Amino acid sequence: MAEAENAQEMFTGTKEVAESHRFDESRLAEWMEANVEGYQGPLTVKQFKGGQSNPTYKLFTPDKVYVMRRKPPGKLLPSAHAVDREFRVINALYPTGFPVARPYGLCADEGVIGTMFYVMDCVDGRILWDGTLPDYEPAMRRQIYEAKVKTFADLHNTDWKAAGLEGFGKEGDYVARQIHRWTKQYKASETEHIEDMEKLIEWLPENIPPGDTTTIVHGDYRLDNMVLHPTEPKVIAVLDWELSTLGDPLADFSYHLMNWVMPSGDETRGSLSSIPDLKAHGIPTMQEYVDMYCEHTGRDGLPQLDYYFAYNAFRLAGILQGIVGRVRDGTASNANAAKNADRVRPLAAFAAERARMAGMKD
The missing domain is CATH 3.90.1200.10 (Aminoglycoside phosphotransferase (APH), C-terminal lobe)
Structure with a gap:
């Protein structure tokens, strides 16, 4: 049980962007200005502690918070880290009413931040890491x-x-x-x-x-x-x-x-x-x-x-x-x-x- 409790603490929240996952944030801000409906900067970027497969970032603006998922940089296994597939299924499910975050856009141009990425809404709620739910009745x-x-x-x-x-x-x-x-x-x-x-x-x-x-x-x-x-x-x-x-x-x-x-x-x-x-x-x-x-x-x-x-x-x-x-x-x-x-x-x-x-x- 201790491991699960540590996981809750270890993976919850954000941290400063890891050195290996940094990118030109001004380029991302330019892309969001052009592609994300209602976007208004300035932009502040943090990285989620969880999400080991595809690096995941929390994007703060004065009026709204977004989430960005990207392919990691470096050598990748064939067919892994398919953020374009993630975006497609979220984009298909969102209009049906199935609970997914609102998708805003996919960027396949690796020249923006170095790898493919997509941006979606940040859904405010609870992410629980321990399936035994020790904090609940x-x-x-x-x-x-x-x-x-x-x-x-x-x-x-x-x-x-x-x-x-x-x-x-x-x-x-x-x-x-x-x-x-x-x-x-x-x-x-x-x-x-x-x-x-x-x-x-x-x-x-x-x-x-x-x-x-x-x-x-x-x-x-x-x-x-x-x-x-x-x-x-x-x-x-x-x-x-x-x-x-x-x-x-x-x-x-x-x-x-x-x-x-x-x-x-x-x-x-x-x-x-x-x-x-x-x-x-x-x-x-x-x-x-x-x-x-x-x-x-x-x-x-x-x-x-x-x-x-x-x-x-x-x-x-x-x-x-x-x-x-x-x-x-x-x-x-x-x-x-x-x-x-x-x-x-x-x-x-x-x-x-x-x-x-x-x-x-x-």
Whole structure:
């Protein structure tokens, strides 16, 4: 629990812009003057403490506060840091009423600040880093989790074609494509040999559950990737759409369910497995949460969760190995990114254990 409390303090708020992420602020101000409706300077720039993948900045003006997300400078993995994709999905969802920040503009001209970026509204509310919600009473915890799952179901229920997201991703074979993507990025970032990862790379693509459907998927839906209303149990903005695409909603939702089954030592995702009595704590059990999601989406249940847990732990290990690789290459923007190296091997072991429960042979 202490790690999660430290995370709340460590990642909340802003800091001076890191030396490696500085840019010509006057060029940004000129771009905003020309491209952001209602913009009036002068401009003051701070950097958020969180947001290790894409550096994220808080832009202050006398009358309004904005947020800027940019690609990090330096050597980047193929297809990573897709801020243009983030902007596209936010721009598509905002008119539908789904809770995202208002988008103002995307700049693909690297001559402005050195890398591609976009600017959106700064949504005022709470970002909570500990999924156990230690500062809240059981009734409020329950309401926050109900709001989370309802918002997630709303995303998967959104008509992505009507929202203008045709071509945002391929229809079908989402899990197969994800396994291929994260295998490729894992290999590109590999810093040590992990036997469990090698077994999963071989077994997972051969045993994908049939019958996936296509929806918008977030890719990393979790408590600290959303803004809650300042006082109410209501999601007012979902953040960090870098991994979003069109894909299998069950893969997306089961990744979120990892909070219930993640090894208790992995506190940075707000693991709930260390809470002996979730009901008394006010947080739904995994089955209750699954039932809520199914009710909101019209499903009868979630089949083959062990496979999805194996797949998702493998995917998370691949993501974290990518961060480790960026530390190696000097492009990671979070001072704590190096600690992720210690998480890759346990996640691979967890994924292999779930895969064996789903039928993988040693």
